[in-house]
Amino acid sequence: MDGNAVPPNCLAGIRVLDLTQFEAGTSCTEALAWMGAEVIKVEPPNGGEAGRRGVADPYYFMAYNANKKSITVNLKSERGLALVKDMARKADVFTENFAPGAVERLGLGYDVVSQLNPRIIYAQVKGFGEGSPYEKGLCFDPIAQACGGAMSITGERDGKPIKPGPTIGDTGTGMLLAFSIVSALFQRASTGKGRRLQAAMQDSVMHYSRGMFIRQAQTGSPAQRQPAGGNPPHGIFPCKPGGPNDYVYLLTSRANPEHWPRLLKLIGREDLIGDPRYDTAAARVEHEAEVDEIIATWTRERTKQEAMAQISGAGVPAGAVFDSMELTNEPSFAKRGILQTIQHGDWQMTMPTWPVRFDGAPPPIKPAPLLGEHTAEVFDEWLGLDGAEVEALRKQGVV
Amino acid sequence: MDGNAVPPNCLAGIRVLDLTQFEAGTSCTEALAWMGAEVIKVEPPNGGEAGRRGVADPYYFMAYNANKKSITVNLKSERGLALVKDMARKADVFTENFAPGAVERLGLGYDVVSQLNPRIIYAQVKGFGEGSPYEKGLCFDPIAQACGGAMSITGERDGKPIKPGPTIGDTGTGMLLAFSIVSALFQRASTGKGRRLQAAMQDSVMHYSRGMFIRQAQTGSPAQRQPAGGNPPHGIFPCKPGGPNDYVYLLTSRANPEHWPRLLKLIGREDLIGDPRYDTAAARVEHEAEVDEIIATWTRERTKQEAMAQISGAGVPAGAVFDSMELTNEPSFAKRGILQTIQHGDWQMTMPTWPVRFDGAPPPIKPAPLLGEHTAEVFDEWLGLDGAEVEALRKQGVV
Numbered sequence: 078m079d080g081n082a083v084p085p086n087c088l089a090g091i092r093v094l095d096l097t098q099f100e101a102g103t104s105c106t107e108a109l110a111w112m113g114a115e116v117i118k119v120e121p122p123n124g125g126e127a128g129r130r131g132v133a134d135p136y137y138f139m140a141y142n143a144n145k146k147s148i149t150v151n152l153k154s155e156r157g158l159a160l161v162k163d164m165a166r167k168a169d170v171f172t173e174n175f176a177p178g179a180v181e182r183l184g185l186g187y188d189v190v191s192q193l194n195p196r197i198i199y200a201q202v203k204g205f206g207e208g209s210p211y212e213k214g215l216c217f218d219p220i221a222q223a224c225g226g227a228m229s230i231t232g233e234r235d236g237k238p239i240k241p242g243p244t245i246g247d248t249g250t251g252m253l254l255a256f257s258i259v260s261a262l263f264q265r266a267s268t269g270k271g272r273r274l275q276a277a278m279q280d281s282v283m284h285y286s287r288g289m290f291i292r293q294a295q296t297g298s299p300a301q302r303q304p305a306g307g308n309p310p311h312g313i314f315p316c317k318p319g320g321p322n323d324y325v326y327l328l329t330s331r332a333n334p335e336h337w338p339r340l341l342k343l344i345g346r347e348d349l350i351g352d353p354r355y356d357t358a359a360a361r362v363e364h365e366a367e368v369d370e371i372i373a374t375w376t377r378e379r380t381k382q383e384a385m386a387q388i389s390g391a392g393v394p395a396g397a398v399f400d401s402m403e404l405t406n407e408p409s410f411a412k413r414g415i416l417q418t419i420q421h422g423d424w425q426m427t428m429p430t431w432p433v434r435f436d437g438a439p440p441p442i443k444p445a446p447l448l449g450e451h452t453a454e455v456f457d458e459w460l461g462l463d464g465a466e467v468e469a470l471r472k473q474g475v476v
Numbered sequence: 477m478d479g480n481a482v483p484p485n486c487l488a489g490i491r492v493l494d495l496t497q498f499e500a501g502t503s504c505t506e507a508l509a510w511m512g513a514e515v516i517k518v519e520p521p522n523g524g525e526a527g528r529r530g531v532a533d534p535y536y537f538m539a540y541n542a543n544k545k546s547i548t549v550n551l552k553s554e555r556g557l558a559l560v561k562d563m564a565r566k567a568d569v570f571t572e573n574f575a576p577g578a579v580e581r582l583g584l585g586y587d588v589v590s591q592l593n594p595r596i597i598y599a600q601v602k603g604f605g606e607g608s609p610y611e612k613g614l615c616f617d618p619i620a621q622a623c624g625g626a627m628s629i630t631g632e633r634d635g636k637p638i639k640p641g642p643t644i645g646d647t648g649t650g651m652l653l654a655f656s657i658v659s660a661l662f663q664r665a666s667t668g669k670g671r672r673l674q675a676a677m678q679d680s681v682m683h684y685s686r687g688m689f690i691r692q693a694q695t696g697s698p699a700q701r702q703p704a705g706g707n708p709p710h711g712i713f714p715c716k717p718g719g720p721n722d723y724v725y726l727l728t729s730r731a732n733p734e735h736w737p738r739l740l741k742l743i744g745r746e747d748l749i750g751d752p753r754y755d756t757a758a759a760r761v762e763h764e765a766e767v768d769e770i771i772a773t774w775t776r777e778r779t780k781q782e783a784m785a786q787i788s789g790a791g792v793p794a795g796a797v798f799d800s801m802e803l804t805n806e807p808s809f810a811k812r813g814i815l816q817t818i819q820h821g822d823w824q825m826t827m828p829t830w831p832v833r834f835d836g837a838p839p840p841i842k843p844a845p846l847l848g849e850h851t852a853e854v855f856d857e858w859l860g861l862d863g864a865e866v867e868a869l870r871k872q873g874v875v
Contacts, residue, residue, distance in 0.1 A: 085671075087659035112659040131731050136693040140686050206833070208812045214788045219704075220795035223725035228712070229799040230641030231630065238712060238723055238797045240703055241640030242629030243684035249648070256655040257832040260486035260511040263662050272484075273835050280814050280831035285642035287539050287828060289800040294535040294825045299721070299799035304639055305618075313627070313637060322698070324637055326622040332530050389613045396619035398637045400628040400698035401688040413607045415679050426693045429686060432679035433656040434605070436672050 082414045082430070082441035088114035091262065092459075094161070094168040095119065095145065096185070098126040100218065100244060101202045101278060102174030103141040104251030109170070109258065110144035111431035111440050117168075117455055118142065118446065119161060122149040122476065125448040135445070139421050140428055141248075142445035148456070149449040149476050152183050156475045161185065163460055165193050169265075170258055174202035177213050187273050197271040198261045202250055206277035216278050221246030225282025230289050232302045250281035308358055309365040310340070313398070314376040316384050322403075325376055325384040327395040331358050336393045343391040344375040414439035421445055452476055481813045481829070481840035487513035490661065491858075493560070493567040494518065494544065495584070497525040499617065499643060500601045500677060501573030502540040503650030508569070508657065509543035510830040510839050516854055517541065517845065518560060521548040521875065524847040534844070538820050539827055541844035547855070548848040548875050551582050555874045560584065562859055564592050568664075569657055573601035576612050586672050596670040597660045601649055605676035615677050620645030624681025629688050631701045649680035707757055708764040709739070712797070713775040715783055721802075724775055724783040726794040730757050735792045742790040743774040813838035820844055851875055 091114040095106045103126075110116040124130040125147070129138040151157040162185075165171060171190055173180045180186055180201070187199050204216020211224070219240050222228050227245055228238035243249075254276040261272045289300035305312025308331045316323045329336035338350050349371070355361050361368050376384050381397035388395035399407075405427050410416040418427045421444040430439050456462040456476070470476045490513040494505045502525075509515040523529040524546070528537040550556040561584075564570060570589055572579045579585055579600070586598050603615020610623070618639050621627055626644055627637035642648075653675040660671045688699035704711025707730045715722045728735035737749045748770070754760050760767050775783050780796035787794035798806075804826050809815040817826045820843040829838050855861040855875070869875040 085656075085659065085663075087663035089663075108655060112656075127731075134694060136690045140690050206808075206812055206814065207836075209808050210806075211784075211788075215791075215793045216795075217727060217793050219725050219727060220793050223712075223723075223795035223797045226798055226800055226803055227640070227642045228723075228725070228797045229721045232638060237714075238721060239631060239638055240712070240725070241626070241642060241644075242688070242701065243626045243640060243642075243644050243648075243681070244687055245640075245642050245644065245648075245684065248684050248686065249642075249644075249651075252648075252651045252655060253830075253832055256507060256651060256658060257484075257511075257830075257834070259655060259658045259662060260484065261834070263658060263665075264484075264486035264488075266662075266665055273833075275833040275836070276831060280828070282642070283803065283814070283828045284831050285644065285647050287647065288643055289641070290804075290825070290827050291535045291539050293800040293804070294823075295533060299801035301720070302641065313622075313639070315636075321700070322628045322637060324622075324627075326618050326627070326639070328616060328618060332526075385610075389610075392614075394614045394616050394619050396615070396622035398622045398627045399625055401625055401692045402698035404625055404682065405689075405692070407609075409605075409608050413605055415605065415682070424693075426689070428689050429679070429682045431652075431656075432675060432683050433652055434672075434674045435656070435660070437606075437674075 083438040085435040086113040088112040092168045093170040096173040099128045100247035101250045104248040105255045108255040116145040118145045118147045119150050139445045144443045146451035147446035148452040154475050165190050170198045172200045200274040202276050204278045218244045218246035221278035221282050225279045226286045227282050245285045246278045249285050250278045253281050309361045309368045310372045314373050316376050316381040322398045322400045324398040325381045339391045417442045419444040482837040484834040485512040487511040491567045492569040495572040498527045499540050499646035500649045503647040504654045507654040515544040517544045517546045538844045543842045545850035546845035547851040553874050564589050569597045571599045599673040601675050603677050617643045617645035620677035620681050624678045625685045626681050644684045645677045648684050649677045652680050708760045708767045709771045713772050715775050715780040721797045721799045723797040724780045738790045816841045818843040
């Protein structure tokens with residue numbers, strides 16, 4: 078835990094019954110946990126949820142399950158299902174992202190759970206929305222990124238579509254659902270009524286890719302891949318020493334005609350200021366390759382950090398392409414508590430915390446729970462079962 | 477407005493004083509507006525906020541400012557500033573994403589506003605966090621995507637970094653801040669106290685790119701570009717008729733050894749089932765190019781829609797790469813209310829609504845406001861100024 082970190086505690090007292098797995102659902106409940114909700118992860122006794130099971134290391138699980146509690150319950154046993162139903166009566170939020178139809182087959186569909194607890198916020202993630210022709214299809218992050226348009230707008234201008242590295246289909250969906258859940262909780266404080274929330278990964282990817290509908294409205298055609306904007310120089314430029322991420326991204330804005338002469342002055346090409354080949358945005362579009370080469374000649378002689386500092390220092394927006402290790406080694410992230418190093422059993426990992434600061438402080442990270450770490454504690458606190466009862470359930474294979 | 481759409485109304489009664497511009501801030505307040513908050517966009521009388529100004533068409537503005545009200549105020553006039561301070565006394569949320577230092581220079585920094593209204597949630601977006609070496613730098617979406625690691629994990633395996641098309645730096649940040657704001661509002665209902673929230677675009681991009689810290693923990697090296705996963709066949713395959721987005725993405729999972737034989741059966745290559753060159757995940761890694769060609773030979777003879785239907789029908793996850801026009805023309809999006817067509821003055825645009833359904837319904841979209849459309853109405857309702865007073869202010873250049 079970081080020394081400066083303070084839990085925001087916004088959702089203290091809120092109880093989340095969390096049947097999520099992998100990333101789309103787990104990232105949602107992790108956000109709720111960062112805000113102080115008590116998130117109880119319900120996992121099968123035999124190996125835990127799918128994101129924990131059958132992988133050689135727990136890093137994936139650790140990233141998306143910080144601050145939660147884990148209990149094991151065999152949902153296929155009658156008693157196990159009854160226990161989870163008892164918990165549903167006391168929960169504020171129920172979440173799941175099983176394959177289509179699975180939660181209903183388990184006996185925990187919306188009709189059942191909302192009957193048990195009309196105040197509950199029942200929140201689901203599926204790949205495709207109810208009423209979509211793909212409604213029954215399995216989905217993973219890259220499938221949602223393909224079907225939601227994100228790949229069609231990512232890549233080189235004349236190249237093939239590329240999958241964006243960030244998990245917009247997974248964590249992207251999780252964030253939209255988390256916001257919707259808290260909004261519903263806010264409303265429930267006055268209405269007393271629960272709600273049913275449904276997020277589809279394809280629809281969520283479209284939300285983060287909305288820029289494509291702007292370009293389509295402007296042109297009447299499908300949005301194309303624009304690795305850079307339409308206003309040269311704009312895009313990614315090579316830096317020394319030429320490693321895979323030694324690039325700087327810079328942009329000149331059509332709205333600010335000063336960017337171009339500022340750049341020329343910085344790179345010692347004042348001779349080109351006013352040159353009609355490059356002087357207007359339209360002229361630079363026409364001579365894009367030359368314009369890019371003028372800039373690249375300069376960036377190639379600098380590291381990306383030098384280029385970023387000098388270009389942005391000259392009043393032109395620029396950013397170095399940082400990789401995960403460079404970010405980890407940049408000391409201000411640890412100092413600001415944005416990156417924290419956590420321990421889970423024998424495993425250690427440096428990972429980001431919730432990025433929004435509350436009153437100047439980031440939240441601490443409590444490492445993801447070990448499988449069933451909180452079974453006894455939670456059954457005691459939620460259902461009043463004592464240690465002997467839980468032990469008996471364990472022997473019967475119920476928990 | 478879509479016939480089946482119903483406003484969720486979760487944040488009814490919440491008043492947002494919205495000084496945001498472009499996308500990172502506006503997408504945040506748009507989300508609050510979708511949940512039913514009254515979002516008052518404060519814009520300069522001369523042309524409006526930066527995302528509205530100096531562009532040939534209003535599509536960009538329309539996409540990120542649905543459901544809001546617009547008032548004009550000249551913040552550089554003493555009276556204009558005083559009016560906005562009066563509004564801050566009555567607001568629940570204050571939001572801004574000006575360049576570093578600008579809101580303080582306007583006289584609306586955190587110290588001032590929280591003094592006027594200790595219950596206010598004061599929420600800011602900047603490019604880089606307080607304490608970052610880049611704290612004072614200007615930022616736009618692609619700069620944040622470069623500096624937050626997203627570009628380093630996007631692109632071909634041996635190619636250069638690519639900017640993801642989805643605006644993770646802008647809308648991505650906006651979503652994290654919107655969730656944090658509603659969480660703070662929920663908390664305020666019991667504490668009565670406001671909070672200060674700060675989101676940095678670089679930090680937010682890291683949140684959506686967290687997968688890179690998992691891969692780094694696994695390998696001890698910076699996360700590399702993985703256009704597909706590590707388990708062939710996995711990735712993007714060409715389809716007919718060979719247009720720029722005629723591809724299907726499919727994946728076989730290491731956790732499910734059935735995917736490979738299912739695929740072989742589907743494509744009529746049962747002869748390869750059990751072939752030691754391809755039978756294990758490790759063998760397929762070794763023969764990746766051949767494996768990919770076996771699949772591509774089949775996909776090239778099908779459209780992406782046929783390939784998606786048949787592959788996912790065979791129990792292997794697959795998704796067609798859809799572009800913006802294909803999504804617009806897919807009738808279920810309009811039927812489900814996920815895409816809606818709106819009118820703003822003379823301009824029409826098809827755009828996505830908030831993607832999470834509440835009780836089965838998507839929210840309707842109210843088109844983004846015209847500049848100053850609600851000036852008289854809002855000054856009346858918030859501050860009790862009558863029409864003549866507002867008209868006088870207009871003549872003085874205050875509103």
